[in-house]
Amino acid sequence: MTSRPLRFHHAALGFGGNPLDRMAAARDHGSSIPALLEDPETRYVAFSGDHVLVRGPAEADDPWFRSGEVKGFGPPTETVFLGRTARMAVFAKRFDPPSDESEGAPPVRDLRSMATVGLAPPDTLGILAEAKALLHWHRSHRFCAACGQPSRLAAWGWRRECTACGTHHFPRTDPVVIMMAVDGDRCLLGRQPRFAPGMYSCLAGFLEPGETIEAAVRRELNEEAGITVGAVDYLASQPWPFPASLMIGCIAEASSSAITIDATELEDARWFARAELRRMLDGTHPDGLVCPPPMAIAHGLMQAWAEA
Structure with missing residues (x-):
């Protein structure tokens, strides 16, 4: 994908700097x-x-x-x-x-x-x-998933216990892959209808049961944009409390280039040259196209690849 390792700017990422000993x-x-x-x-x-x-x-x-x-x-x-x-x-x-x-x-x-x-x-x-x-x-999660009866907070918030059947329930985190497919000197970005005008970002989707990170990256890129990919490299992760996800950032090497958009997920998707992406990152794109803010892992993925 690139002859040099990608340098990810972790300091700008939101929500990742937690100093607590959770005891x-x-x-x-x-x-x-x-x-x-x-x-x-x-x-x-x-x-x-x-x-x-x-x-x-x-x-x-x-x-x-x-x-x-x-x-x-x-x-x-x-x-x-x-x-x-x-x-x-x-x-x-x-x-x-x-x-x-x-x-x-x-x-x-x-x-x-x-x-x-x-x-x-x-x-x-x-x-x-x-x-x-x-x-x-x-x-x-106020009710037990096993029997439907009320559950109560335990372990100072890190568990819930059913008051009827005794089942223990633990906090969940939903893993999400967020990835950028690259093809030589260009990368694939898309936009959803809810995005701010002119903003393009990396594609993303939830992992499904029994699925590896790499398989989820390949499936989501194919489902949303019709792109097939080979090698998948993990780059960084980000807690995303909306409501309780972990964003798993990856770069994927495209093995096809024709885009077929899933219109239920995306409004648009297209390839961006590295030079064009740099203009988006520094706010000088001639068409006013922009990236997500620096606190988002999507920005970090785009910046890491643009600077490689």
Whole structure:
């Protein structure tokens, strides 16, 4: 695919910089976690539904709260332990959105927007991604998949237990392949109807049961664009908490070039020369075509190949 190894710019990627020690061994058997709830050094992140509670623009949209502060938000639907750094333990709480916006709750921010415009540092974004995915799982898995009875939070948020049959359920992460097919000095990009005007990105799709990463890359490229590929190289991954995916970034060597678009998935797909892709990345494309923002793994894949 290229004579030189691709250099991926991990520092710009959103949600990947999580500094927490998750302390898995202490979730069930340790006595240290309950004592951390009221520790003055402990910090909380909080969500109203799927949105991050923040202190507001006057405090740079700070999402960190102390124990006494989150108690003022009312009863949480869940409280989960995320882990700790050398300095502090971190918990997350989820609250139902208020029925009346005038109730005095802190402002909320969309996590994707926070990452896109840089409203939080990388390590904070990684912690918020962990919290959002875990809290979403609890909200959507309140009943046992084995018997249908209610389940309860256990292991400080890292398990649910059925109150009737005793089945244990664990948080899920949905793997997604996101890939760019390349053919010599050109790459394949597509756009969905929901994309911003002029934006093209890498193709992507969920892994299916019993499927390898390489097989999923080949299947998705063939299904969405009619392209067959040979060698598939893994490049990088990204947690994507919308709601709880792991994006697995790959570069694939095309063995065909005729594009047949799946119109249910894509509005357009075409080959881009490396020089044209560079103009898209630096915002100078003559037709105004653009790439996803730097926090997205698609941008990283495109940049890595464009610079090779």
